[in-house]
Amino acid sequence: xxxxxxxxxxxxxxxxxxxxxxxxxxxxxxxxxxxxxxxxxxxxxxxxxxxxxxxxxxxxxxxxxxxxxxxxxxxxxxxxxxxxxxxxxxxxxxxxxxxxxxxxxxxxxxxxxxxxxxxxxxxxxxxxxxxxxxxxxxxxxxxxxxxxxxxxxxxxxxxxxxxxxxxxxxxxxxxxxx
Amino acid sequence: xxxxxxxxxxxxxxxxxxxxxxxxxxxxxxxxxxxxxxxxxxxxxxxxxxxxxxxxxxxxxxxxxxxxxxxxxxxxxxxxxxxxxxxxxxxxxxxxxxxxxxxxxxxxxxxxxxxxxxxxxxxxxxxxxxxxxxxxxxxxxxxxxxxxxxxxxxxxxxxxxxxxxxxxxxxxxxx
Numbered sequence: 121x122x123x124x125x126x127x128x129x130x131x132x133x134x135x136x137x138x139x140x141x142x143x144x145x146x147x148x149x150x151x152x153x154x155x156x157x158x159x160x161x162x163x164x165x166x167x168x169x170x171x172x173x174x175x176x177x178x179x180x181x182x183x184x185x186x187x188x189x190x191x192x193x194x195x196x197x198x199x200x201x202x203x204x205x206x207x208x209x210x211x212x213x214x215x216x217x218x219x220x221x222x223x224x225x226x227x228x229x230x231x232x233x234x235x236x237x238x239x240x241x242x243x244x245x246x247x248x249x250x251x252x253x254x255x256x257x258x259x260x261x262x263x264x265x266x267x268x269x270x271x272x273x274x275x276x277x278x279x280x281x282x283x284x285x286x287x288x289x290x291x292x293x294x295x296x297x298x
Numbered sequence: 299x300x301x302x303x304x305x306x307x308x309x310x311x312x313x314x315x316x317x318x319x320x321x322x323x324x325x326x327x328x329x330x331x332x333x334x335x336x337x338x339x340x341x342x343x344x345x346x347x348x349x350x351x352x353x354x355x356x357x358x359x360x361x362x363x364x365x366x367x368x369x370x371x372x373x374x375x376x377x378x379x380x381x382x383x384x385x386x387x388x389x390x391x392x393x394x395x396x397x398x399x400x401x402x403x404x405x406x407x408x409x410x411x412x413x414x415x416x417x418x419x420x421x422x423x424x425x426x427x428x429x430x431x432x433x434x435x436x437x438x439x440x441x442x443x444x445x446x447x448x449x450x451x452x453x454x455x456x457x458x459x460x461x462x463x464x465x466x467x468x469x470x471x472x473x
Contacts, residue, residue: 140330142431144439145403147331148396152424153431172376175388176368182361183331184392189362190369201366209358212330216338217350219328220321230448236327238443241413242435243326244404245420251396252425258389267387271394276401286391293387294380 128196129203131162136188137207141215145243147185148250154188155253164195171257178286263296302336312344326403333357416442 135157139150151174158164165173173194177187185208192204226232259265267289274280307318321343325335334357341353375381407413420438423429 138432142435143329143331144435145326145332148399150431156428156430168382169376171389172372172382172385173369175385175392176365176372178388178392178395180361180364180368182357183333185331186358186361186365189365190372193366193369194373205362209334209354212328212334213338213350213354215328216325216330216335217342217347219324220339220342223324231443234446234448235443236323237446238416239327239439241404241407241416242420242438242442244400244407245417245438246424246431247396247400247403248417248421249424251393251400252421254389254396255393258386258393260386264386264390267390268393268397271391272397273394275395275398282395286388286395289391289394290384290387293390294384297383298380 125196125199129199132192132196132200132203133207135162136192136204137211140208140211143212144239145246147183149243149246151250152253155257158191165191167257169194171254174254174257175286175290179283179290181283263293267293302333306340313340317343412442412445416445 139154139157142153143150155167155170159167159170173187173190174184176190177184180186188204188208189201192200192202194200196203223232255268259268271285271289274285275282303318306312307315313321321336321339322332324339325332328335334354337353337357338350341349341351343349345352372381372385404417407417416438420434423434423438424431
């Protein structure tokens with residue numbers, strides 16, 4: 121294995137374990153930072169590639185952020201995928217396990233409620249930033265605006281399986297730009 | 299999340315509503331994907347560490363296999379304009395989806411005073427000023443927690459025992 125490959129794997133490990141512990145409010149909260157790191161700072165991907173890989177994550181069962189595996193695969197093959205998978209999910213697994221056991225002991229501690237209530241609006245702000253990042257990458261013309269608005273309206277109106285909605289959105293855009 | 303509640307609480311009866319909300323509370327406060335955190339906590343509460351491991355694998359494996367299958371398909375077709383447009387349409391639709399999720403999770407925050415300001419400042423710092431996420435978290439996190447600091451019970455005023463209209467806040471009393 122070449123030296124470059126080892127360095128690349130190490131960088132993948134650093135970037136994705138950092139993103140893992142920063143993901144307050146869910147995976148979408150780190151999208152701005154992930155885009156900045158992988159596209160602008162390290163030039164691993166173009167903005168178009170980042171958007172396409174993000175889209176792949178939208179159509180699979182389970183968390184959409186599994187798309188990080190594709191980033192690892194694209195950059196360093198199957199080993200890259202494994203490194204990203206472990207560094208993105210293992211720290212959060214350990215934190216969740218630890219906090220679950222700690223939480224009960226903090227029951228009477230008044231700051232527990234403060235932490236919970238104080239972090240909630242920060243998490244919401246980060247989620248909106250994540251949405252904004254994807255919007256900047258994907259809202260490129262009237263058709264994409266319409267797709268986003270129609271999906272938004274449908275989901276406010278009633279509960280539809282979001283996986284089906286994004287597939288329809290993709291198919292519609294493919295047909296109108298054909 | 300609605301699916302998760304339906305399955306864990308109503309169908310399997312693994313949790314009651316209170317247990318579900320408790321797990322949700324922790325999942326939303328700690329870093330990490332909320333669905334993954336939920337699996338860890340529910341798995342741990344039901345069967346300890348092996349339960350947590352199995353639950354996380356169950357949550358991640360099907361999607362991992364599918365997304366890698368798509369990745370291989372994508373690698374050999376990424377220059378196809380139809381594929382490009384299809385994926386762009388998906389991302390646009392995802393913007394609609396992410397907006398509804400943020401709106402639903404944030405509905406308690408948008409209408410309240412310090413919350414809405416913290417939401418706006420966080421968004422502004424990350425998306426407009428482009429301040430890096432670690433810095434935003436170590437500054438805004440503690441500030442926001444401090445805004446919700448526990449209320450200290452006030453020192454008792456020496457005249458507290460007096461009837462209200464003669465006590466320390468008697469000037470508030472309408473004569």
